[in-house]
Amino acid sequence: MSTTYAVPATHRGPELAGQTVVVIGGSAGIGLETARLARTEGADVILTGRNPDRLDRAAAEVGALRSAAFDATDQDALDRFLEELPTPIDHVMVTAGRPYYALLADIDIEQARRSLDEHLWLPIAVARHAVNSVRPGGTLLFVSGTGARRPAPGLAIIGMGTAALPALTANLALELAPVRVNLIAPGFVDTPLSASLLGDDLDKRRDQLRASLPIRRVVGPADVAALAVHIMTNTALTGATYDIDGGQQLLSGS
Ligand SMILES: NC(=O)c1ccc[n+]([C@@H]2O[C@H](COP(=O)([O-])OP(=O)(O)OC[C@H]3O[C@@H](n4cnc5c(N)ncnc54)[C@H](OP(=O)(O)O)[C@@H]3O)[C@@H](O)[C@H]2O)c1
Numbered sequence: 001m002s003t004t005y006a007v008p009a010t011h012r013g014p015e016l017a018g019q020t021v022v023v024i025g026g027s028a029g030i031g032l033e034t035a036r037l038a039r040t041e042g043a044d045v046i047l048t049g050r051n052p053d054r055l056d057r058a059a060a061e062v063g064a065l066r067s068a069a070f071d072a073t074d075q076d077a078l079d080r081f082l083e084e085l086p087t088p089i090d091h092v093m094v095t096a097g098r099p100y101y102a103l104l105a106d107i108d109i110e111q112a113r114r115s116l117d118e119h120l121w122l123p124i125a126v127a128r129h130a131v132n133s134v135r136p137g138g139t140l141l142f143v144s145g146t147g148a149r150r151p152a153p154g155l156a157i158i159g160m161g162t163a164a165l166p167a168l169t170a171n172l173a174l175e176l177a178p179v180r181v182n183l184i185a186p187g188f189v190d191t192p193l194s195a196s197l198l199g200d201d202l203d204k205r206r207d208q209l210r211a212s213l214p215i216r217r218v219v220g221p222a223d224v225a226a227l228a229v230h231i232m233t234n235t236a237l238t239g240a241t242y243d244i245d246g247g248q249q250l251l252s253g254s
Pocket of ligand 1: 049
């Protein structure tokens with residue numbers, strides 16, 4: 001007896017056709033790469049960042065629908081931007097921010113507050129607007145990290161954000177349903193941020209990761225962008241944290 005199987009279609013259309021993706025922190029790194037991929041998948045993109053020149057270049061490169069230069073921790077500027085968005089928006093990704101590392105004795109309170117503004121209050125502020133601007137089934141997508149999961153001297157502030165974001169994400173997924181809320185937690189990603197943090201040690205770090213990571217290569221922004229677009233399009237996903245670190249956290253001392 002023979003059984004026939006339907007041959008799966010190999011062609012698929014653009015996965016975000018007709019949708020609008022907002023990237024807060026979209027002029028470089030993970031955010032820009034996600035904007036590039038979202039455009040390839042047929043979405044309109046709206047980008048923000050602080051440096052207007054870099055933002056203009058990024059917006060022109062991807063053919064953004066619009067862009068807005070402001071500091072996302074400036075509550076008034078953020079409110080204005082979110083209120084003026086064309087609605088409904090399909091997906092909002094928040095990638096703005098950088099880690100703050102300091103020993104307790106050296107903590108600069110202003111810098112620590114700023115880091116918590118970027119990593120905790122910014123997602124909350126964006127989420128408050130999502131009720132009015134994101135369509136049902138659309139997504140809010142936040143970015144945290146895996147690097148500060150293991151406690152170590154100097155990681156107190158970034159560790160707070162790392163621990164809090166999965167809880168915030170899960171709670172907001174219930175409160176904002178049917179809008180979906182998810183979190184991406186990367187390890188080292190080869191972006192302008194990593195280059196600025198590591199300076200002359202960047203190549204050494206890349207070599208070390210190529211030699212030690214289970215995937216035997218460095219994670220790039222395109223890897224994270226692929227995950228981000230998947231989360232936008234897979235309507236089964238909400239309330240969860242997705243690690244993307246090439247196995248980095250499985251290694252001790254990495
Ligand atoms: N790269 C990594 O290894 C890594 C690992 C774990 C987690 N992460 C997290 O992932 C996120 C993105 O990192 P990335 O590596 O893509 O960084 P990136 O290369 O520095 O890009 C960050 C983007 O956000 C914008 N931005 C930063 N602060 C902003 C602010 N206050 N207001 C508005 N825009 C702001 C930047 O433009 P302007 O500077 O012009 O504003 C840029 O467009 C960050 O939250 C970072 O902490 C990164």
